[in-house]
Amino acid sequence: MICPKCGANMTLKRGVCDKCGYDIxxxxxxRKYSCYYYNQGLAxxxxxxxxxxxxxxxxxVKVNKKNVDARNLLGLIYxxxxxxxxxxxxxxxxxxxxxxxxxxxxxxDMLRSNAGKTEQYNNALRKYNAAVELAVQGGDDLALIQLKxxxxxxxxxxxxxxxxxxxxxxxxDNDRARxxxxxxxxxxIANTTSIGYLxxxxxxxxxxxxxxxxxxxxxxxxxxxxxxxxVKGGIIPSFKYAEDKPDYRSFICLCIGLFAGILxxxxxxxxxxxxxxxxxxxxxxxxxxEQQSGYLQELDALEKTNESLQSRLEMQExxxxxxxxxxxxxxDKAGGINVFxxxxxxxxxxxxxxxxxxxxxILQMRLRAISQQEMSNAYxxxxxxxxxxxxPDVYNVTMTSAELFxxxxxxxxxxxxxxxxxxxxxxxxxxxxxxxxxYFLARTYQLTGDDVRAKQFYTEYMExxxxxxxxxxxxxxxxxxS
Amino acid sequence: MDAGxxxxxxxxxxxxxxxxxxxxxxxxxxxxxxxQAEEAVLASEMTxxxxxxxxxxxxxxxx
Numbered sequence: 001m002i003c004p005k006c007g008a009n010m011t012l013k014r015g016v017c018d019k020c021g022y023d024i025x026x027x028x029x030x031r032k033y034s035c036y037y038y039n040q041g042l043a044x045x046x047x048x049x050x051x052x053x054x055x056x057x058x059x060x061v062k063v064n065k066k067n068v069d070a071r072n073l074l075g076l077i078y079x080x081x082x083x084x085x086x087x088x089x090x091x092x093x094x095x096x097x098x099x100x101x102x103x104x105x106x107x108x109d110m111l112r113s114n115a116g117k118t119e120q121y122n123n124a125l126r127k128y129n130a131a132v133e134l135a136v137q138g139g140d141d142l143a144l145i146q147l148k149x150x151x152x153x154x155x156x157x158x159x160x161x162x163x164x165x166x167x168x169x170x171x172x173d174n175d176r177a178r179x180x181x182x183x184x185x186x187x188x189i190a191n192t193t194s195i196g197y198l199x200x201x202x203x204x205x206x207x208x209x210x211x212x213x214x215x216x217x218x219x220x221x222x223x224x225x226x227x228x229x230x231v232k233g234g235i236i237p238s239f240k241y242a243e244d245k246p247d248y249r250s251f252i253c254l255c256i257g258l259f260a261g262i263l264x265x266x267x268x269x270x271x272x273x274x275x276x277x278x279x280x281x282x283x284x285x286x287x288x289x290e291q292q293s294g295y296l297q298e299l300d301a302l303e304k305t306n307e308s309l310q311s312r313l314e315m316q317e318x319x320x321x322x323x324x325x326x327x328x329x330x331x332d333k334a335g336g337i338n339v340f341x342x343x344x345x346x347x348x349x350x351x352x353x354x355x356x357x358x359x360x361x362i363l364q365m366r367l368r369a370i371s372q373q374e375m376s377n378a379y380x381x382x383x384x385x386x387x388x389x390x391x392p393d394v395y396n397v398t399m400t401s402a403e404l405f406x407x408x409x410x411x412x413x414x415x416x417x418x419x420x421x422x423x424x425x426x427x428x429x430x431x432x433x434x435x436x437x438x439y440f441l442a443r444t445y446q447l448t449g450d451d452v453r454a455k456q457f458y459t460e461y462m463e464x465x466x467x468x469x470x471x472x473x474x475x476x477x478x479x480x481x482s
Numbered sequence: 483m484d485a486g487x488x489x490x491x492x493x494x495x496x497x498x499x500x501x502x503x504x505x506x507x508x509x510x511x512x513x514x515x516x517x518q519a520e521e522a523v524l525a526s527e528m529t530x531x532x533x534x535x536x537x538x539x540x541x542x543x544x545x
Contacts, residue, residue, distance in 0.1 A: 023539060030532035065530035085514030085522075092523045111516075122516050129512040136507060163510050170503040200501055 034064030042073060050077050050158075050188040068098045075107065081188060082157030084111075084121040124154035131163060140167050158184045162193055174201045339380045342366035346387050358407055360397040363387070365426055367394065401431035408440065417447040435465045439474065451481040 003010045004027050008019040015024050041056030054077055060070035075090035088111070091104035111118045131146035147164040151157055161184045168177035178201055184194040345366050349359055367384065374380050388394060408423030424441040431437055442457035458478040465471060514522060 021540075021543075023536065026532060026535050026539070030530070030535070033531075061530070063531045065528050065533075083513055085516050085519045088516050088519035089514065089522050092520060093528070096523070118516065125513045125515045129515075132507075132510050132512055135510070159510065159513065163507070166501075166503065166506055166510075169501065197501075 030064050031067075034060045034067045034070065036060075037063065038067060038070040038073070041070065045073060045077055048188065049190040050081055051191050053077050065093075066097045068094045068102060068104075071097075072102075072104050072107070075104065079107075080156060082121070082124065082154045082160065084118075084154075085125060120153050124150045124157055124160070127153070128157065128160045128163070131160070135163065135167060140170060143167060155183075156187050158187055158191065158194075162191075162197070165194075165197055169197065169201065174204060177201060336374050336377065336380055338366070338370045339374050339377075339383060342370060342387070343383060346390075350390075355391070357397050357399065358403075360391060360394050361399045361404075361426075362422065363391060364394050364397055365422055399426070399430075401427045401434060401437065404430065405434075405437060405440070408444075412440065412444065417444050420444055421448055435461065435468045435470070438464070439468075439470045442474070443477070446477065446481055455481045 001010055001024070002008070003017040003020060003022050004024075005022040006017060006020040008017060010017045010019075010024070016022065017024070037056045037060035041053045041060060044050075044056060045053035054074065057070045057074040057077070060067050061074065064070075071090045071094040075087040075094070078084075078090065079087035088108070091107050094104040095102055095108070127146045127150040131143040131150065134140075134143035134146065144164065144167055147160050147167070150160040151164065154160070161180045165177040165180035165184075168174070168180065178198065181194045181198050181201075184191055185198075188194070342363070345363055349355070349363060352359075367387065370380070370384065375384065404423045404427035408420040408427060411417075411420035411423065421441075421444045424437065424444050427434070428437045428441045438457060438461050442454050442461060445451075445457060446454035455478065458474050458481065461468065461474050462471065462478065468474075
């Protein structure tokens with residue numbers, strides 16, 4: 001074994017160095033205690049009891065100055081609390097005992113490499129020292145300014161926060177003092193100085209509240225002696241403090257007034273408003289009634305006018321029909337019935353302006369119905385030319401048998417048998433093998449009074465469709481027209 | 483709180499405080515600056531309990 005003092009070889013049996021006489025047992029004991037204190041300090045540092053950790057680690061290095069781990073940790077804790085100078089001192093001493101593989105090297109290199117930050121911490125220390133001097137001399141305001149700057153430069157500077165809190169307390173600003181102290185406790189949770197100051201602040205607050213209550217309950221002149229006992233230093237308040245008792249009478253009066261107001265509104269205001277509204281309503285109702293009767297009279301007059309106009313229109317239509325029939329008969333006699341019918345439809349088409357496929361097809365059918373004999377008449381010929389000039393596409397329009405049948409059916413169901421007839425004729429011509437076309441053609445002829453043609457087509461139906469849907473019905477109808 | 487009662491309260495609170503501010507402020511000593519750290523190392527006495535015990539034993543031995 002190597003002697004820790006002189007470095008010579010020594011045997012463990014003797015326990016004493018042969019060269020320098022150093023007692024190894026003492027060394028071992030001191031190392032043991034130093035390690036114990038180091039462990040204690042480390043445990044406290046882990047839970048942020050930094051003041052407690054400093055105490056333990058200081059003992060550790062006092063027992064064994066060469067406890068490098070304890071010194072390094074002590075330096076770190078000083079640094080954390082803002083005591084950068086003390087931290088550097090511990091690390092330098094640690095380095096002197098162990099030059100190689102020492103973490104203190106890394107800590108010192110960090111400070112050297114961050115020169116700006118290091119200078120900031122140093123400035124904080126200088127401002128704190130200046131503040132201490134000013135506070136001792138009584139310059140509290142200037143000291144406060146310096147301390148505020150110090151904590152701004154190093155927010156973890158515990159002593160600066162504590163001195164700041166003390167000065168706030170001295171000036172009566174306990175709230176600010178409390179905030180400063182809470183800040184220190186966040187860094188060092190069991191700092192006895194901060195805890196002591198906080199207790200003081202709480203005590204002051206508590207006693208201040210008790211005094212307030214006591215003063216409020218007492219009269220000034222008769223109870224001055226009693227109050228002296230409550231207040232240390234014999235301070236007697238010079239003004240009377242008494243809280244106002246709640247005034248129930250005014251509250252009751254207010255309630256009565258409110259109730260009277262409600263009654264007044266309910267019994268006087270509302271009925272008169274209601275009466276006014278009722279009168280207004282009656283007036284409006286009367287005006288409306290007058291207006292309504294005026295409208296009704298007008299309506300009656302208009303209805304009467306309408307009726308007379310309707311009857312005149314009906315008369316004129318009847319006259320027109322009569323004229324038309326007259327003309328048709330005349331045309332028939334003159335051998336121009338088909339021309340007449342074509343012109344009739346042409347005029348209707350012109351009037352309606354509805355040039356749908358169906359309407360043009362009807363015009364086409366009527367044009368085709370004009371016989372050669374009728375066309376020999378120059379007048380008839382000019383009319384046909386006029387019509388074809390107005391509707392040049394009239395002969396190009398085509399309709400299917402089904403479309404013609406459907407249109408004819410619609411007119412048949414409305415009772416317009418004469419109009420339906422030409423659709424059924426056209427449908428039959430397009431599709432003569434369709435039994436429905438044949439049946440409805442025959443039936444429509446019968447309904448329009450043309451029994452001859454009706455009989456002709458009924459007979460054809462029975463011959464061509466013995467198993468047809470309408471066979472037996474056609475048999476009955478044939479008997480009717482025969 | 484009006485001005486009159488505020489002054490009253492501050493006065494009371496000052497009187498009620500148990501801390502002697504002057505004494506307390508005097509407890510705050512200056513902090514070591516970084517530049518002073520090296521000088522402090524040189525000036526500090528590096529004697530621990532081990533050294534003291536050794537000295538005692540040496541004195542005893544000599545005697």
